[in-house]
Amino acid sequence: MLSSFAAAPAAPAAESVVSHPVGQDPEAVLDYWTPERMRGAIPLGGAATGAKASPSGARTAVAPFPDQETSPGADTLYPQRVHGRLFLRKGASNRACSATLVSASGEDAILTAGHCLFDTDLDAEATNVVFAPGYRDGATPFGRFPASALHYPDEFTEGDREFDIGAANLAPNASGVPASALGTRGVTFNTPRRSYRRDTFQIFGYPGRPTDFYDGQRLILCVTPFTGFNRDGALRADPCYQHEGSSGGAWLNGDGLITSVSSRHPACAVENVACTAVKIGTYLGDEAFKVWAAAADGVPKGVRKQLRRCKQTRKKAKERRCRNRARTFKPIEP
Secondary structure: EEEEOOOOOOOOOOOOEEHHHHHOOOHHHHHHOOOHHHHHHEEOHHHHOEEOOOOOOOOOOOOOOOOEEEOHHHOOOOHHEEEEEEEEEEOOOOEEEEEEEEEOOOOOOEEHHHHHHHOOOOEEEEEEEEEOOOOOEOOOOOOOOOEEEEEHHHHOOOOOHHOOOEEEEEEEEEEHHHHHHHHEEEEEOOOOHHHHHHOEEEEEEEOOOOOOOOOOOOOEEEEEOOOOEEOOOOOEOOOOOOOOOOOOEEEEEEOEEEEEEEEEEEOOOOHHHHOOOOEEEEEEOHHHHHHHHOOOOOOOOOHHHHHHHHOOOOOOHHHHHHHHHOOOOOOOOO
16 A cells, blocks of 8 residues: 555654754855856765766766666656756765655655765765756756755764665755655655565666766666665665765665665775676665654654554564555655
């Protein structure tokens, strides 16, 4: 059963989620991100490491299979337009990640990676956070939406990469409230781990590496199978070559629902094709649901009732399936 949001009273955010309203003036943030700064933003890498973008114009003809450039003609069409580039400032650096408009009651939320919003090395939040849906080569067909609030797990601030998930609320712009104007992807939490065995993901992002094909300026898609779990519970997919800049990009399951976001790729003793091809995504479990709920102004009343019924289930496997169904939210289609 897919949940919706009609007239849903909100519950308070969980204490394990850090939620901060953005104290910056939205117009000042928009003024900061000039076209030159957006083009020059350095794609952000995993866990607070970055990489320089490829030189302008230095593009190879094709990406390594199965990565592919998405169609420019679909940038303004639903659902491709709900994916976008996330611009932010960390310390003295202008950086960029990936993010996706996600179904939530306020119709103003995006999902991304935790390390796009909080830097564990600097022990500081990102500033000047702005989302550009449908971004390509400097074009922002729907304008830019400055963040009004940031949310991420407290566990991530303490260095636990298992909880590399973040969400942000967006202020409206001339296009209107973002989800109302553009639509969203649906999302699912607490997916039973056994159900991933035969899954194939669609993984979206704005990578700036590993070859000159990737410059962070275009939305890249790879369609690739699930290949197992990391020791920390993260999902692995292989092959998929999206690196720095793709952090926070959505992983869609066979039903077209967000089931993970890009977190990192393995640390390689020797950089090689086999290692470079592995993609790691955050498992969207209880903590990720709390982050989403914080951005959604709480858990809808109907969902809370379903979850109480799930607790009455005697078998753990059935309870997990019940929680997954209760925490699955359909996309908002324009």
